[in-house]
Amino acid sequence: MxxxxxxxxxxxxxxxxxxxxxxxxxxxxxxxxxxxxxxxxxxxxxxxxxxxxxxxxxxxxxxxxxxxYLREVAGRLLVPLEEGEKGMEDIHAFIEAVAAWFSSPASNAGCLMVNSMVEFGGSKEEIVREACHYTDRFRAAASSALTRAMRRGELPEGEVEPRVDLLLGMILALNVAARSGVPGLTGQLVDALRVQVREWAGEARSFGEGDPGRRRPEKGDFGRSP
Incomplete structure (x- = not known):
């Protein structure tokens, strides 16, 4: 008080x-x-x-x-994605910040922005605007970090947007799960997020990206005699 x-x-x-x-x-x-x-x-x-x-x-x-809330709470989680310079390391830092947040008692209330999106269901124009700003900011931050990782050879080249969509979907799901009160659910989803990002990095390694001794296959390589 x-x-x-x-x-x-x-x-x-x-x-x-x-x-x-x-x-x-x-x-x-x-x-x-x-x-x-x-x-x-x-x-x-x-x-x-x-x-x-x-x-x-x-x-x-x-x-x-x-x-x-968007400035003081949600915005802080995006700092590694928005301000980082190290590609995958920034993405991992973001995920671990998310994991730490969802292991804290405050996370039991979920996310005020996501809760409001669900509560109003598009009926309040101002909430819709804030929701669009929130998701646009997340998309821009995630896209920037993923692009950095691709340029460093830490992720396979390809479309960034599907990966951004997956990350956004997982974050939204985590916030709904936190509010649900189902024991252990947020931890399981965070683990699934970690696995997905590791798989992306594994795809890069399988093509030799990030390894100066290897290169991506080029057109014409397949069918070429060893």
Whole structure:
């Protein structure tokens, strides 16, 4: 719970950040429809007037909470893909960050963005826009990392998009699985993701990519005498 007013010498922006953090947790736990005005008052320590004067309607509160979640939680997981320079090592770092996240208690609530996509089912235009931004950002990050890996010879040359689609599908599935409460399901899916990425790398090795002593077969090689 936070105080209605900031303490002596403490800027109002600090109190606002604390309130937003509490709202992220609340909407994350209960979903948009599951959060009542009393829930907001109890969790933040602010009365109805203070909440609406500072943040607007419940919908506006949710929008602010979702934006903060995407920046502070979901966005951090993409750092290895977006900022890395090492191809497969970046992809493995992303997967291990995902694995660590899904082994933490906070992951039991799933992903606020994915939960909202399921809850609203396309009925709210703003949520659809945020969902598109979320998936577009993931696609761009994954595509960048996969392309780096291909250029380094760590993945076989080929279409990037199907691999991006598979990664996105697995991440969405992981978030739904986390929310389901089925014991061990997220761990099994993370293991499946690891296996899939290892298989991609294995395809590269089978063609000699990433090994300076070997080369990919070229047209005309097949049927050529040894």
């Amino acid at each position: 936070v105080q209605n007013t900031p303490g002596p010498g403490r800027p109002l922006t600090f109190a606002r950040d604390v309130v937003l953090e509490e709202m992220v947790r609340l909407f994350w736990e209960k979903g948009y429809e599951g959060v009542s005005l009393k829930d907001l008052e109890d969790r933040t320590g602010l009365n109805r007037s203070s909440l609406y004067n500072s943040f607007g309607s419940k919908e506006a509160l949710f929008s602010l909470a979702l934006d903060r």
